[in-house]
Amino acid sequence: MSIAPAPPVPARRADRRRFEWRGYVLLSPALIATSFVFAVAMAILLSYSFREFSQGTIQSGHSTATWRAFLTSSFSWSVVGTTLKLGIVTVVATALVGYPMALALHRLSSRTLRYLAYFLIFSPLMTSVVVRSYGWALVLGDGGFINNLLLRWGVVDLPVRMLYEFSGVTIGLVHILLPFMIFPILSSLQQLDPMLEQSAADLGAPGRTIFRRVTLPLTVQGVIAGSQLVFALAISAFATPALLGGGRVQVLAGQIYTDVGGLDWPNAAVSSYVLLVLALAAIALFSAVLRAQTGTARANWEYAR
Amino acid sequence: MTSGRGIAARAALSSFLVLGLVFILLPIAIVVVNSFNASPFGSWPPPGFSTRWYTNMFENAGFGDPTIRSLQVALVSTVASLVVGTFAALGIARYRFFGRRAAQGFLAAPLIVPKIAIGFAAFILFLKLEWYGDFLTVALTHLVITLPFVVTLVVAGLTRVDRTLEEAAMDLGAVPRQVLLRATLPQLRGALVVAAAFSFIVSFDELDASIFIVGQQNNTLPVAMFIYMEKYQDPTLAALSTILIGASLIGALAVAVVIARIGGLRALAPARETAPEEAA
Numbered sequence: 336m337s338i339a340p341a342p343p344v345p346a347r348r349a350d351r352r353r354f355e356w357r358g359y360v361l362l363s364p365a366l367i368a369t370s371f372v373f374a375v376a377m378a379i380l381l382s383y384s385f386r387e388f389s390q391g392t393i394q395s396g397h398s399t400a401t402w403r404a405f406l407t408s409s410f411s412w413s414v415v416g417t418t419l420k421l422g423i424v425t426v427v428a429t430a431l432v433g434y435p436m437a438l439a440l441h442r443l444s445s446r447t448l449r450y451l452a453y454f455l456i457f458s459p460l461m462t463s464v465v466v467r468s469y470g471w472a473l474v475l476g477d478g479g480f481i482n483n484l485l486l487r488w489g490v491v492d493l494p495v496r497m498l499y500e501f502s503g504v505t506i507g508l509v510h511i512l513l514p515f516m517i518f519p520i521l522s523s524l525q526q527l528d529p530m531l532e533q534s535a536a537d538l539g540a541p542g543r544t545i546f547r548r549v550t551l552p553l554t555v556q557g558v559i560a561g562s563q564l565v566f567a568l569a570i571s572a573f574a575t576p577a578l579l580g581g582g583r584v585q586v587l588a589g590q591i592y593t594d595v596g597g598l599d600w601p602n603a604a605v606s607s608y609v610l611l612v613l614a615l616a617a618i619a620l621f622s623a624v625l626r627a628q629t630g631t632a633r634a635n636w637e638y639a640r
Numbered sequence: 641m642t643s644g645r646g647i648a649a650r651a652a653l654s655s656f657l658v659l660g661l662v663f664i665l666l667p668i669a670i671v672v673v674n675s676f677n678a679s680p681f682g683s684w685p686p687p688g689f690s691t692r693w694y695t696n697m698f699e700n701a702g703f704g705d706p707t708i709r710s711l712q713v714a715l716v717s718t719v720a721s722l723v724v725g726t727f728a729a730l731g732i733a734r735y736r737f738f739g740r741r742a743a744q745g746f747l748a749a750p751l752i753v754p755k756i757a758i759g760f761a762a763f764i765l766f767l768k769l770e771w772y773g774d775f776l777t778v779a780l781t782h783l784v785i786t787l788p789f790v791v792t793l794v795v796a797g798l799t800r801v802d803r804t805l806e807e808a809a810m811d812l813g814a815v816p817r818q819v820l821l822r823a824t825l826p827q828l829r830g831a832l833v834v835a836a837a838f839s840f841i842v843s844f845d846e847l848d849a850s851i852f853i854v855g856q857q858n859n860t861l862p863v864a865m866f867i868y869m870e871k872y873q874d875p876t877l878a879a880l881s882t883i884l885i886g887a888s889l890i891g892a893l894a895v896a897v898v899i900a901r902i903g904g905l906r907a908l909a910p911a912r913e914t915a916p917e918e919a920a
Contacts, residue, residue: 354738361731362743364724365787372784373750376761383764432660439657442650454896455661459668461888463845465865466881470667472873473674473684480670483684510667513660542646571754573848578869588756588848595760595852607757614752 384604393600401601405609415609418570418586421504422617425569426562428509433516434558438550440517441524457514464511468578471507472498475579499581507575512568516561523557524550556628563621567614587613668885675878693879701876706864712775713860714843717782721839722832724783725790730824732791733798744795748788758785759849766853773855781849786839793838796910797831798824830902837895841888 385397405411436456443449459467474480475497482494497503527550535545573588580589587610594603678688697703732744750758762781766772801824809823825832847862854863869877 355735358731358735358737358740361727361735365728365747365791366743368724368780369747369750369784369787372762372765372780373753373758374746376765377753377757379764379768380757380761432663435653435656436660439653442653443657450896452657452661454892456664458889458892459664461841461845461892462668462885463862463865463881464847465862465869466671466884467667469865469869469877469881470671472869473670473878474667476684478681478683480666480684510664513664542649567752571756571848573756573851574866578866588754591756591760592851595763600764603760607754607760610754611752611757614754618752 380604380607383600384608386601386604388599388601391598393598401605405602405605411606414585414587414590414606415613417501417584418588418610419613421501421508421572421576421584421586422566422570424505425508425512426566428505429513429516429565430558430562432509433513433561434520436513437517437520437524437557441521456517459510460514464574465578467511468507468575471503471510471579475503475506498579499583501580501584503579504576504584507579508569508572511572511575512565515564515568516558519560519564520554520557523554523560527553552632556625556632559621559625559628563618563625566617566621570613570617571610671878671881672885674875675882677875677878680874693875696874696876697879701868701880703861703864703868703880706859706861709775709858710844710861713778713782714840716776716779717786717843718836718839720779720783721786721790722836725787725835726794726825726828726832728787729791729794729798730820733795744791747791750784751788755785755846755848756851759852762849763852772853773858775858778850778853778858778860781853782839782843782846785846785849786842789838789842790835793831793835794828797828799911801827830898833898833902834895837891837898841891 382397383393384401385399387394387396387398387400440449440452440456443452472479476482477494477496477498479498481497482491485491485495497506531549531553532545535549536542540548570586571588572586573592576584576586577589577592580586587606591603591606591610594600594606673686674684675693676689676691677683677686677693678690679686728747732740759781762777763772766774766777771777805827806819806823809819814822845862846860847866850860851863851866854860859867865877865880
């Protein structure tokens with residue numbers, strides 16, 4: 336799931352000239368499995384995107400008809416729009432919720448409490464997405480937990496519709512993806528030299544200024560890395576939009592599922608590749624931002640010296 | 641930072657953490673309570689309590705076979721992923737050869753591709769090969785999905801392995817297989833345990849790719865639950881979920897204990913041989 340940083344690789348140049356057969360032998364089972372189930376299958380999928388579905392069957396022969404139909408249909412674009420909106424809103428919400436949580440976690444002085452909080456944050460990752468979506472359906476439904484409280488306290492007269500709405504899907508996704516935002520932020524906080532914050536305090540900077548000028552700029556990389564992960568996972572999410580959107584929140588992943596069920600494989604193949612291109616573009620974009628940010632941070636550091 | 645304002649800011653931050661934890665735990669707690677809800681519509685607050693959903697789950701709902709199948713798939717794919725992934729990691733970390741970085745990138749590629757696309761692509765492939773519906777196709781797909789995690793964790797673990805122990809073994813006349821089994825793998829224990837736990841959970845909970853490839857009569861548990869939830873809303877699913885939550889809590893505790901014993905999460909990160917560039 337993660338776009339984990341590659342481990343340090345020494346002596347890269349030496350790779351070019353060597354043909355160490357033992358390396359190839361060790362890698363071959365993994366390469367064969369991945370080539371077969373992933374690469375060959377994805378290539379077949381690509382070829383299906385150049386077929387056409389009409390009169391209830393997939394026509395023989397290749398054409399760009401399905402691609403053209405997808406790219407000129409306003410429905411397709413609205414699905415792409417909803418998918419991207421879901422990705423963006425989820426990233427913003429997880430960052431706004433995740434950053435203060437990570438900061439609070441980092442500053443907890445009690446070791447026991449810190450481990451307990453870690454455990455509570457990361458153990459839901461082990462619970463199935465279906466279970467957690469089901470939980471949110473119970474919490475957000477018209478007769479659910481939240482509406483029951485709101486009605487009883489007289490905050491609203493009618494139940495607030497959240498289940499089977501965009502808002503419900505977003506809440507469910509934020510819940511599922513929050514750990515993927517907290518973890519990178521936490522590790523950037525751990526790499527932050529506490530002396531920097533201490534020096535700023537010694538020089539008389541108030542807490543808010545220290546946060547704005549020292550802590551946040553030096554940990555924004557964690558936010559970008561977390562956003563990259565959360566965005567890529569949010570736009571590809573299938574179960575949560577399907578279960579909490581109830582057919583009213585149409586995203587690409589759900590569209591693929593519906594089309595496969597309706598035997599329109601060519602259109603499902605096009606949607607799959609559109610989703611893949613969106614994920615790749617987003618990952619490239621966030622990586623570029625991360626590089627630019629690292630460059631700026633280093634330049635500032637050099638300048639300050 | 642001991643000013644009144646600092647204390648207020650700290651209190652605000654701590655309350656935010658508590659609220660965040662409530663948010664994380666709320667749906668899970670509601671599921672557990674709802675599994676004892678007497679109302680078949682899961683109405684809230686529960687009009688009464690009953691254990692009939694547990695009875696229903698065990699007797700009628702048909703989750704037994706999918707549970708066994710999911711456990712089998714997770715077991716087979718985890719063992720395969722550990723073996724294949726450890727070999728691949730050894731190849732990547734220990735040898736220098738043409739195409740090594742490309743191979744490493746290629747093995748990580750399934751991470752970036754949406755799982756639903758991987759599942760749909762694999763479904764077409766298995767149909768064409770007439771393997772569709774076979775138990776092993778699901779395990780094979782899960783192997784490919786979990787390999788990137790295993791390779792990454794074991795490559796990182798290998799950077800922490802003390803090579804002098806391997807050299808000592810060789811000097812004492814151990815053959816390469818003995819060096820691997822007696823000197824290398826014991827040092828990789830932590831990485832292997834975490835990789836195994838990770839693979840098992842990913843496989844056991846996998847829905848997006850599996851939903852296409854399992855075949856109609858051979859649902860895995862997440863697929864069976866997904867289909868059940870699309871059809872019914874009664875608390876049978878809550879009863880099953882409660883049992884799964886209990887199992888995952890035990891699993892999470894076990895993994896936490898293992899991580900603590902191998903020296904915290906940092907022990908899983910790759911060792912740094914040189915200081916970070918910023919420190920230069």
